Amino acid sequence: MLYGYAGKMLFIDLSTGEIEERETPKELAENFIGGYGFGAKILYDMMKPGTDPLGPDSVIGFITGPTSATKAWFGGRYTVVNKSPITGGWNDANSGGYFGPELKKAGYDALFIKGISPKPVYIYINDGKVEIRDASHLWGMDTKEVWEALKEETGEPKVRVTAIGPAGERVSLISCPINDGHRAPARGGTGPIMGSKKLKAIAVRGTQDIPVAHPDKVLEINKKVVEAMKNNQMAQAFGTFGTGVGTPASALNGDSPVKNWAGVGVIDFGEEKAEKMGSIALDRYKTKKYNCASCPLGCGAEYEVNDGRWPLGPTERPEYETAAAFGSTMLCGEPDAMLKCNEICNRYGFDTISAGMTIAWAMECYERGILSKEELDGIELTWGNGEAIVKIMEKMADGEGCGAILSHGSQYAANYWNKGKEYLQTASGIELPMHDPRHSPGLARTYKYDPTPGRHVKGGIGGVQMLEPIKEENYIFDGTGPMDLGMTLFTEVLNASSMCYFSTLSAPPETVYKYIAAITGMNFDQQTAFNTGLRIFMMRYAFNLREGIKPKDMTLTKRAIGEPPLEAGPLKGYRVDVEKLGRNFFKEAGIDFDTGLPDKAVLKRLGYLDEVIKDIYGEDK
Amino acid sequence: MIVKLKYMGVVHDGMPDVLELEEGATVKTLKNALKDASSIDIKPIIANASFIVNNVYADEDTILEDNSQVIVLTPLGGG
Numbered sequence: 001m002l003y004g005y006a007g008k009m010l011f012i013d014l015s016t017g018e019i020e021e022r023e024t025p026k027e028l029a030e031n032f033i034g035g036y037g038f039g040a041k042i043l044y045d046m047m048k049p050g051t052d053p054l055g056p057d058s059v060i061g062f063i064t065g066p067t068s069a070t071k072a073w074f075g076g077r078y079t080v081v082n083k084s085p086i087t088g089g090w091n092d093a094n095s096g097g098y099f100g101p102e103l104k105k106a107g108y109d110a111l112f113i114k115g116i117s118p119k120p121v122y123i124y125i126n127d128g129k130v131e132i133r134d135a136s137h138l139w140g141m142d143t144k145e146v147w148e149a150l151k152e153e154t155g156e157p158k159v160r161v162t163a164i165g166p167a168g169e170r171v172s173l174i175s176c177p178i179n180d181g182h183r184a185p186a187r188g189g190t191g192p193i194m195g196s197k198k199l200k201a202i203a204v205r206g207t208q209d210i211p212v213a214h215p216d217k218v219l220e221i222n223k224k225v226v227e228a229m230k231n232n233q234m235a236q237a238f239g240t241f242g243t244g245v246g247t248p249a250s251a252l253n254g255d256s257p258v259k260n261w262a263g264v265g266v267i268d269f270g271e272e273k274a275e276k277m278g279s280i281a282l283d284r285y286k287t288k289k290y291n292c293a294s295c296p297l298g299c300g301a302e303y304e305v306n307d308g309r310w311p312l313g314p315t316e317r318p319e320y321e322t323a324a325a326f327g328s329t330m331l332c333g334e335p336d337a338m339l340k341c342n343e344i345c346n347r348y349g350f351d352t353i354s355a356g357m358t359i360a361w362a363m364e365c366y367e368r369g370i371l372s373k374e375e376l377d378g379i380e381l382t383w384g385n386g387e388a389i390v391k392i393m394e395k396m397a398d399g400e401g402c403g404a405i406l407s408h409g410s411q412y413a414a415n416y417w418n419k420g421k422e423y424l425q426t427a428s429g430i431e432l433p434m435h436d437p438r439h440s441p442g443l444a445r446t447y448k449y450d451p452t453p454g455r456h457v458k459g460g461i462g463g464v465q466m467l468e469p470i471k472e473e474n475y476i477f478d479g480t481g482p483m484d485l486g487m488t489l490f491t492e493v494l495n496a497s498s499m500c501y502f503s504t505l506s507a508p509p510e511t512v513y514k515y516i517a518a519i520t521g522m523n524f525d526q527q528t529a530f531n532t533g534l535r536i537f538m539m540r541y542a543f544n545l546r547e548g549i550k551p552k553d554m555t556l557t558k559r560a561i562g563e564p565p566l567e568a569g570p571l572k573g574y575r576v577d578v579e580k581l582g583r584n585f586f587k588e589a590g591i592d593f594d595t596g597l598p599d600k601a602v603l604k605r606l607g608y609l610d611e612v613i614k615d616i617y618g619e620d621k
Numbered sequence: 622m623i624v625k626l627k628y629m630g631v632v633h634d635g636m637p638d639v640l641e642l643e644e645g646a647t648v649k650t651l652k653n654a655l656k657d658a659s660s661i662d663i664k665p666i667i668a669n670a671s672f673i674v675n676n677v678y679a680d681e682d683t684i685l686e687d688n689s690q691v692i693v694l695t696p697l698g699g700g
Binding site for chain 2: 231232233234236237238243245246248249250252253254255266270271274275278320466467468469470569570
């Protein structure tokens, strides 16, 4: 018995309608854990280099991990993996809610889909029974409507759905599926893969139990996690007000980007606007707390918004990233506009970070006279103009006029109009998230050089620096390699296990290792964690390498590293030597920064990377 | 002299809105006073706070004046 796993994976070809069930290999579980560990290994094997991400040979995976659907706290996430149509390289994005555990309880650790359906379809999985069903009648619906329709159609009120909205149907490059109405594996271009396959949704219902090796140990760990959480004020604040509790402070202390990454929070945005965009100020809208599956913290909430220019009725509390992307980044202190954009993104299926950052780019271009009022369909997209932001967002949602261009993200728009490229704020084409590397310098390495670029949840020293005030020692770029790598590999294991990043707010880091050991029965000590994390990292890295993407090819726009440095505010004068951070990191990982080649001995020592060794070094292993 | 305090980030129930400090006190002095005034679970958060004084971002050596308006920013880094 494979403890901690459903024991089966699904492979579906939408071109032929073939549905294949395979056992989850023990070797895969032991060496790649789950999540994007599974994903990187399987996509590497299934996809040839040069595959068109939007073509029939492109594969998209929906993957759980061993902590999912067990009693382990924080184990409710699932990961989507694919080749990014934006970067041309590896992509993964994960999501909370209830979809992941439901998929596992329905009998499957993972679901991999290739091919292109001739007509819109959805996949329905109910306790081991799998069908590809017609979705013509769902095409055009938003993500919340689809969920409601599928509850009725399947006769399963507890069915969990991940679905694209109209944005994904139009293969918008910054679109994404939404599960549970407002949770999203959003980043890097997950929605366009589903749209290109004519896959509207996946609906799952499951009631099976997952076998756990040492259930008593899991409960013991749970007790410690909850105790630690109760005594941690940050965790308590997240649990009460959500991630948006930090929005005002981050807007002013240099953590949040301001004015398309060129501004200063204390000067350009100010205390009043910052405070209005935070979730404490918006708490008047809260009707109910929302916890993802297996979450003792509950950083989500349901809102009821019946005032302002855009009364929404029931909606969801925006996360910090959304509040900053539609707030300080555009100098907008109008929370009703931000709430409206959040609702549009959830319904139409957009990544809120990329959507906000794309509008911020267009705003700067408009203010500088690079984009004309005519090019923006008569909209005066001035700094902080909430009404204009909503109008642009609506056009993106409808794929209308300038919205049809902007709905593919800022890089696409800059290329389409062939201007404004110098004002893009991206990492290898992906819009940057809402934490500034000039405040947390380690993030520059993560944003630029992680195989999934432009992410704030990929570990490394930047993840800790985000929680600290600005420290001079963080701008000394010598000797960062060991800690940067160690913290990255911890995150590899955490993400692969399907545990939430926020578990680290209170539970000590080794908690995830203890959970994996108790659930699977594996001996999962620090050394195993290090090797497993590095193996998973190498697999993601090798996917990019096979596509011809080496560290030196990866990009990060200049404002994010203080070129030129800001002239005022908390980040005044700071520069980040991202290349040095990168060299330190890759040296520690056993990868030559200049050639991009991983050390063959390191790959051999890690094991289970034979295909990678063969592709890089030939048949002679 | 007194300084007036406002908190952004983690909510500081029971933290002072006004604090009396000696003339010439710096942001560092204030930070230490706030640590002394906080419960054990808040202390590490105050230790990692940053400060805005009279609308200007202030380092630990900034000298406070009577009636300074201070915003205490506690980092969260969420989302």
